[in-house]
Amino acid sequence: MHKVKNKDVFKASWTYHSAPESTGHVQIKKKYDLYIDGKFTKPVAGTYFDTINPSDHKKIASVAEATEKDIDKAVKAARSAFKSWSALTGRERGKYIFRIARLIQERAREFAVIESLDGGKPIRESRDIDIPLAANHFFYYAGWADKLSYAFPNRIAKPLGVVGQIIPWNFPLLMAAWKIAPALATGNTIVLKPAETTPLTALKLAEIIHESGLPKGVVNLVTGAGETGAAIVNHPDIDKIAFTGSTRVGKYILNATAGTPKKLTLELGGKGANIIFEDAAIDQAVEGIINAIFFNQGHVCCAGSRLFVQESVADLVIRKLKDRMKTLIVGDPLDKNTDIGAINSKKQLQTIENYINIGINEGGEIYQPDCTLPSKGNWCPPTLFLNVSQSHRIVQEEIFGPVLAVQTFRTIDEVIEKANNTPYGLSAGVWTDKGSKIFHLTQKLNAGVIWANTFNKFDATSPFGGYKESGFGREGGLHGLKPYVTFE
Numbered sequence: 076m077h078k079v080k081n082k083d084v085f086k087a088s089w090t091y092h093s094a095p096e097s098t099g100h101v102q103i104k105k106k107y108d109l110y111i112d113g114k115f116t117k118p119v120a121g122t123y124f125d126t127i128n129p130s131d132h133k134k135i136a137s138v139a140e141a142t143e144k145d146i147d148k149a150v151k152a153a154r155s156a157f158k159s160w161s162a163l164t165g166r167e168r169g170k171y172i173f174r175i176a177r178l179i180q181e182r183a184r185e186f187a188v189i190e191s192l193d194g195g196k197p198i199r200e201s202r203d204i205d206i207p208l209a210a211n212h213f214f215y216y217a218g219w220a221d222k223l224s225y226a227f228p229n230r231i232a233k234p235l236g237v238v239g240q241i242i243p244w245n246f247p248l249l250m251a252a253w254k255i256a257p258a259l260a261t262g263n264t265i266v267l268k269p270a271e272t273t274p275l276t277a278l279k280l281a282e283i284i285h286e287s288g289l290p291k292g293v294v295n296l297v298t299g300a301g302e303t304g305a306a307i308v309n310h311p312d313i314d315k316i317a318f319t320g321s322t323r324v325g326k327y328i329l330n331a332t333a334g335t336p337k338k339l340t341l342e343l344g345g346k347g348a349n350i351i352f353e354d355a356a357i358d359q360a361v362e363g364i365i366n367a368i369f370f371n372q373g374h375v376c377c378a379g380s381r382l383f384v385q386e387s388v389a390d391l392v393i394r395k396l397k398d399r400m401k402t403l404i405v406g407d408p409l410d411k412n413t414d415i416g417a418i419n420s421k422k423q424l425q426t427i428e429n430y431i432n433i434g435i436n437e438g439g440e441i442y443q444p445d446c447t448l449p450s451k452g453n454w455c456p457p458t459l460f461l462n463v464s465q466s467h468r469i470v471q472e473e474i475f476g477p478v479l480a481v482q483t484f485r486t487i488d489e490v491i492e493k494a495n496n497t498p499y500g501l502s503a504g505v506w507t508d509k510g511s512k513i514f515h516l517t518q519k520l521n522a523g524v525i526w527a528n529t530f531n532k533f534d535a536t537s538p539f540g541g542y543k544e545s546g547f548g549r550e551g552g553l554h555g556l557k558p559y560v561t562f563e
């Protein structure tokens with residue numbers, strides 16, 4: 076096993092305000108290079124960009140910006156590693172993947188702090204959800220690596236080759252795990268690009284991958300923004316693109332790969348319906364509504380951003396919801412009591428504020444509890460809109476922030492029709508004590524993921540993906556292996 080040299084490291088003592096037991100040192104380098112062919116490599120053009128902390132706008136580190144020449148080096152490294160990696164037995168590949176999972180577990184606290192610093196999400200979420208789930212994806216797919224003949228009975232599954240993977244900023248390490256683990260298990264090699272506002276946990280993952288002894292060139296990590304992503308998409312020697320991000324960029328990739336033999340999976344936006352029936356356990360449902368829209372500041376493609384409450388309980392639910400919103404703590408992502416952290420970027424904050432203005436101008440009735448927001452950084456209070464209807468833009472378009480649009484309904488048919496009436500089809504939630512209603516709705520709702528009496532629950536064993544403008548292809552579970560293989 077190689078040992079990572081940590082010469083260029085400064086010891087950052089990020090303080091947990093209310094979690095003194097967790098105060099400790101997290102190692103973040105001042106400058107990060109690209110990870111290509113098993114080495115940390117300077118970018119050919121020599122340019123670096125800053126990644127900042129969205130809660131105070133301070134620079135955290137400089138990160139290499141990969142251009143076409145770097146992408147070409149990464150693809151060549153992945154191509155040359157493919158032959159021997161794909162020829163390994165599944166069991167051998169599984170051992171490496173398992174080792175990566177263990178190393179993530181060992182460094183879980185460090186990963187959690189870096190995730191919250193770089194991206195703004197509450198430490199409670201990084202610590203309890205993102206990082207353990209990322210490790211679980213590696214564990215889970217390590218287990219499939221030598222069982223592909225069971226995953227695909229009576230067929231011989233072959234890896235595709237070199238896959239380009241482009242991920243967003245809302246679940247940085249978790250999205251890297253969703254992409255890397257199944258691709259490795261099936262014998263592919265990888266060029267992965269994290270988002271420009273949150274590259275640090277993916278870079279930390281590259282260090283861990285290095286430490287795991289994974290053969291050089293099997294995973295290459297390149298950093299940069301849209302142009303770097305486009306250079307991956309347009310590289311002629313890539314066999315498949317797996318993308319998670321905006322519908323806008325998803326469509327660009329769809330066009331750019333049309334007429335090429337590249338395979339493609341797209342996981343795009345959403346406008347999830349969260350449906351509360353009068354027979355639901357109301358207090359639980361209110362917690363579910365809060366979690367559905369305010370989890371990760373609402374930067375969640377499957378967020379329950381449209382609430383539908385049955386008319387007979389609407390007043391009660393809305394009153395309880397407003398009361399609960401008053402108790403939410405917006406602030407320092409590293410404080411373990413924080414419920415809503417920093418908005419990931421200034422750009423995203425502008426998008427959200429713009430949508431809030433659109434909501435007001437279109438006649439929506441806004442509610443935001445009084446809360447003191449920190450003076451520096453990107454912040455948005457929890458927000459809901461009443462008095463909106465299907466034609467309002469804040470009901471139709473993805474906001475990707477802590478903004479909920481509330482509507483009421485009378486009948487089940489009415490709510491099905493309304494829930495399905497957006498360009499998206501990613502997620503939905505149903506709250507009722509009637510199993511028959513849950514059954515009926517899971518048949519009728521156009522959503523890739525439907526939760527019953529819960530929301531935003533994720534597991535490595537469950538498939539995830541959308542319909543319509545939410546994209547195509549599935550990640551997670553057995554389904555998540557399929558987009559990385561072809562059959563003889």
Ligand code: NAI
Pocket residue numbers: 241242243244245268269270271299300301302303304305306308319320321322324325327342343344345375376423426473474475
């Ligand atoms: P984006 O789609 O621009 O960013 C996602 C990833 O794509 C990043 O790694 C980015 O560098 C890369 N990228 C950008 N342009 C590219 C190109 N031409 N070719 C290849 N890769 C490219 O998303 P953005 O602008 O950060 O967010 C805008 C909106 O997108 C959000 O407000 C939200 O509605 C949606 N979004 C949805 C996500 C999801 O999980 N489905 C995640 C992130 C954003």
Ligand code: MG
Pocket residue numbers: 126127128129192193194271272273274
């Ligand atoms: Mg950042």
